[in-house]
Amino acid sequence: ALVDGVPKVMSLRETLQHFINHRLEVIVRRSEYDLRRAVEREHILEGLRTAVDNIDEAIKIIRGSKDAETASAQLQDSFELSERQAKAILDMRLARLTGLEIEKLEEELREVRELVAELRRILESEEVRLGILKDELAEVDKRYGDERRSEITHAIGSFNVEDLIVEQDMVVTVSHQGYVKRLPVDTYRAQRRGGRGLRGMDTKEEDFVEHLFVASTHDYLMIFTRRGQCYWKKVWEIPEGSRVSRGKPIVNLLNLEADEKIAAVVPVREFSEDSYLIFGTRKGVVKKTALSAYGNVRTVGLNAININEGDELIEVRVTSGEDEILLASRNGMAIRFNEADARPMGRATGGVRGLKLREGDEVVGMVVSKGDSTVLVVAEHGLGKRTPISEYRLQKRGGFGVINLKVSEKTGQVVAVRAVSDDEQLMFITRNGVVNRQRVEEIRVIGRATQGVKLVNLDEGDVVMDVARVIIDEENDDELEIDKGTAGDDLAGPVTEQEEAGGSKEKES
Template identity: 50%
Template sequence: MLSEHNKVSVNIEDEMRKSYMDYAMSVIIGRALPDVRDGLKPVHRRVLFAMSELGNEWNKSYKKSARVVGDVIGKYHPHGDTAAYDTIVRMAQNFSLRYPLVDGQGNFGSVDGDSAAAMRYTEVRMSRLAGELLTDIDKETVEFGPNYDDSLREPLVLPCKFPNLLVNGSEGIAVGMATKIPPHNLGEVIDALIAVINDPSLPFEDLLGLIKGPDFPTAGFILGTEAIREAYSTGRGIVLMRARALVEKDRRTNREAIVVNEIPYQVNKARLIEKIADLVKEKKIEGISDLRDESDREGMRIVIELKKDSIPQVILNQLYKMTQMQTSFGIIMLAIVSGQPRVLTLREVLDRFLEHRKEIVTRRCIFELKKAEARAHILEGLKIALENLDEVIQIIKTSANAAEAKERLIARFSFSDIQAQSILEMRLHRLTGLEREKIIAEYNEILALIKRLKEILASEVEILQIIKGELLDIRERYADARRTEIIPKTGDLTLEDLIVEEDMVVTVSHSGYIKRNAVSLYRAQRRGGKGKTGMRPKEEDFVERLFIASTHSYILVFTDLGKVYWLKVHEIPQGGRASRGKAIVNLLQLSTGENVTTVLPVKEFVEGKYIITATQNGTVKKTELMSYANPRAGGIIALTIDEGDRLISARLTDGSMDILLASRNGKSIRFPETDARPMGRTARGVRGMMLEEDNHLIGMEVVSEVTSATLVTVTENGYGKRTNLDEYRVQSRGGKGIITIKTSERNGKVVDIKLVDEDSDLMFITDRGKVLRTGVAALSIIGRNTQGVRLMVLEPEERIVAVAKLAEKDEDDGDTEAEEESFEGGVEETEE
């Protein structure tokens, strides 16, 4: 019991403050935060050192985890076995550490959150890379301190030949502070270190070019570079991670499926799948028909099967927003520096590592120098003894005992005690000529080594070159390719970043149905074959457009109200070869009464390309393709249209083509597109053709300089003709034009014009729903100023209302007799 004079009065606030700070620093330094030099917390360091002391190295046999844990907690770590085993488990998980430090055998958990097997069931040894953390630890390179009971000594830091703090990262929550350092690519970090060695004033921008960003073991994407820049320049930042997904065609169900094969770092796969299932069950995400985990030892594979007509982009955006398929990683580069916690920039971390390595190399050289000098001292004595061999032997022979022999040798040759003892312990076989030469050679080598070590210690440049060589060796043996892909843009990831680019066959039917299929679905055929049907639509419908476009290509959709909408090819539903597809109007946000007039495929928006538009009132406008490069969901204005007017056609040109317009009253005009100067997107345009009051344009075609096509003109009463383009002379824009067909009482008004090739097929549609298909080859070429021939026999009061050029041949094509019969009533007229 304390006496009165031993009691000391203490302010409770001061005592609480002191005790709390002592506790906090104990947690910070002794448990929660890594050392900037080796990137390890004390428990990691103790585990690796215990495994090294146990001989549990990468090229030795595995040992029971329980054995290692026993050594760790018995010798060095004053905590429970759970803390030690959990550390070993994490260092063995290839989804937790970018470069695992423990080679485990057995169940060490999974990315699904499964726990590891008990330590009595698993076996471990150090990984080969972990051995590089302990290299030269026996050469007095690092300080040792007492263990928890002062019975053993343990290293306070490991020599660490590579920057483990950056390479494997670290996480920890201390008192009032936390650290969260992401893993990085070993090759990139070493390249940065070498660059810093070569140029100590290396600019920050050059450093960013070498270390592009974190490299997570589970791969995936990092969106944006600004957060990376901020984290590396200030020590704090938040990076956005996203899963990697591909859109595939499910062979089992023949539907599109989203396949996730890489997820963000530290995301639990099983919980992610459960969350997606819950969202589908709660109807927060619609369009998913099935969800499967097909992961195996080959890799991760989460299959999200979509319902028919579901758009993958919409589903993906919902998944990114509502699940951990997109999440963030908050970077806090906090580490222990000289016994104190500090937030470090990227350059400071690299500099601290280099300082550590310089100290390690220096201490190693000092150790090796001491050892070499000690050996040189002994060899020097042996050399003197060999030069005076007979006298040395005589002294030893005439001495009463070893002590007397040592004293006499020291007195005679001024040997040190160690030299004299080495001479006495030398075996007789070392006196042979060959062995004597070996001693002299070893002595000369030791002297050269001593000289070299002194040169290294005297020059920081030499030390840095040694560090550089060691880093290059580590990179050559252990570096691998980057796993996490960094996307510079910070906005929403488009589907192009998630799907493989491939060519697709896109078909558009006359009634506005669109679909896409892989090119491989259309098998190669011999010339003259019947072809393959790309669509089996309803009876009165047919394929009007067919083109090949990449999944990353654009489809520009123009409407009669003068607006243009965007579709990406990958957004178009993929259906079977004989399927109908989906109505274009259901893929666009069209206004009431707005109708699609033209569909144009565009590979990419580039300079030197133009869009020519024509309205029924005779206005044409030429606009640079680049003006349409910024899509909006609700479309944009393609041109300003006056009230009562409407857009009838749009064509893509190269700036050097001719424009051919045709009117309802049988007139046409051909003029070079250079007559129409490029205008802004919202401009009205210029007059393309002067029209009478009761007249309007019904069609537009663009003609290249070299073409073998002919022009087919069709009238409402079922008559028409095919004419060479040479007969349509080039005129100035804005004229009344020339006759393309007589619009007599027999013919009626013109319905449409089409540029056709010899093997083209045309489809005529009447106001009573009748459809006739005919081959262009059966229609002879006649002059421009004629009435033409009968193309289709019509009922009284029946009229042709539309003409379309077929994009492909049907499999049952070949009924030429029926096609020829459609021309029997036609009588070729002569020119007037």
């Protein structure tokens, strides 16, 4: 309903109260109008009665005046009348001077005075106005009331909008400037290594796709900002777009501050007590917290991790509690350590050092692995490689680590690191919005301290920004099936046998 010109959702009680207030206001305005008219009539009648009481003198004045204006002025002076009263006397017909008409005049004056008194009583007393409202409502009920024709019954079961949403796998993308969309996972076709790919998003020159992952429409999206805030959204609540559409601003879906940027988006089916979240920051800090600590879904968001000044959150992964963590830096260093080295901490806390960085270096990615997967490393100029994770010796957290990729002018700096297996496919996302999809098995497995091979041919000035992984359907390798490590039924549960072969339960970022 409109309340003072503003749309407002109201309860039944509020609706009735606004109706009562409106009807009381109608009574007040109506009474004020009637009072003005009654007072004006009372004034005229008092003038006519004065003329009747002094009829001989009034007639003499009128007959002796040369015109109506003079007669009006003399009547006002002689009987202390107003101009309106004098005009009413001059307009009065002689028939009004009969005895019967004079009685009617007196009766009308008495009735008008009673009406004036009653109207003033109405305006001075809310109790009187409420009584009038009750009488009017009773009259409406008497004239128009009848038996109820509809039947009010208790609802059979509960209704949930999500019950109407078909559960299907979606590719969800978030751009650097915060535009989000979802589209069916089979939109992108598989290509051979070295291809140029399909245009996956129509971005502005200064924007590019920053996060891409696969999730079910019924999954939760845990959306983490670089400041360490966490928000929730269902995948089906994300607007669906076409392959080349830009999407919708994520600030329209979440209660984000103007300068907040998305750091990670983690699909979650349920908030299991046996699973954890591992956080990684730009300065090499890691934090481990039980996933169940974030199960209180709130649209306003909450603080997921305390971030030190000058640092920012870059990665969040779901773990089993017994996995291995690998942190990789932009300048080609990496460290592998047991998840148990990072003890579980509370939700609104900081973390511990995961990778010690040299000056000018920073963390670009984090891998969660069971220990027998291969690590994909991709550099910004389209070079990359796969390396068995066993070549990264297990260390205590907090060290400088080992060489992950030999960074040079040819390779550019490292932009992504992922745990992958042969039965997966990868999506390479470039600054210009080009998405190149290819099979992991086509990428060579080579040594750790190397530069890699050409994975993506880039247009001049374009660079690789991110890499996401998906799994090939065994029955039809041109289609994609959902990655159980990102959005399956046991998404937030312990690592499965499939994940032991393929890596972690990580988001597709």
